[in-house]
Amino acid sequence: MSYIYIHIPFCRKKCPYCNFVSSANKDNTDNYIELLKTEIAIRKNSGGKTYAKTCYFGGGTPSLMGIDRLNNVISYLRRFFHIDQTSEITLEANPSDLNPVFLSELKSIGINRISIGVQSFKNKDLEFLQRTHTASDAKEAIVDAHKAGFDNISIDLIYGFRSQTKTGFIDNLKMAISLPITHISIYALSVEEGTPFYYRQKNGKKISVSDELAAEIYINSVNFLKKNGFDHYEISNFAKKDYQSKHNINYWKEGEYWGFGLSASSYLKNERIKNLERYIHYAGKLSNGELPIESIERLSRDEKMSEELILALRLIKGINWSEFKNKYGNLKEFGIIEDKIEQWISIKMLKMENGYLSLSFPKGILLSNEIFSDLL
């Protein structure tokens, strides 16, 4: 069984808070699709055709590619993977790219899950974030997707930036639950080094709200979404019954996956393989028939244990402790981790319930970065 990620590194314009590998220069789009196909062919030249449980087009803005390029990649993937209607095939989309015709075409090539970068249903917020779409574009895109036959619709929302009031984000969630949405991801705005927001903040402009206010917004959001039928299944993710992201759950369960494209990562046979980030390098290697790899990291058993623990703790259900102990209990480092876990449990940041170790809500979740770095 395979899980596939395809990175599309192009956007209409670069958002001032974004540090993903993406560019507003679309000159190389067609060439990139051919390079992607070359990479797939080189890396999948042996091993037979496996069933693709998921295929995730992320970016960047995959919806910007248009139907022919997307179809070209999916058709090519079908030569190497068995993809059918039971495979979860997700496309990340910008609301301004979506219209009824394009959405029907996406359905017809097999895309069955759409993840829309809404970010906010308020124009004032969208202007602050310098997004290319409006609030009504976002609402229309969701309604059109549903009319086109998508019953698995996810949206991303951002909270915790200056133009937003305390109740403003809840208004966004109220709008979300009134629409035919089955999955919601909420992210606190983080000001990443090197981005325009970072320099503005450095020059004294207020970009994000205080940590206290961001925490309050998060707690209120979790309570609101749970009350309205969305299961809180991962720190930032909420889903209606049976609509959790299969693709991302595989990451959090330390499952193997293929990643194709610029900067994409794969995790196969205990190795984390990272592709080159610069287009010129990626293209250069593939044009010579070589793999566009930047690094390969082979995980030791200790490293695998820590990673597996930390990734699984992102899930609200947590990790089955006796299974984990059976797997790694004979390692010296297991004892060290167990002691640390005892300490976090004693101050109620972690909890052990029904055999599962998990983060407490809200304190453990709000302090999750500190807990994870302690456990690494």
Ligand code: SF4
């Ligand atoms: S659309 Fe998404 S990937 Fe592209 S620049 Fe904006 S935040 Fe980054």
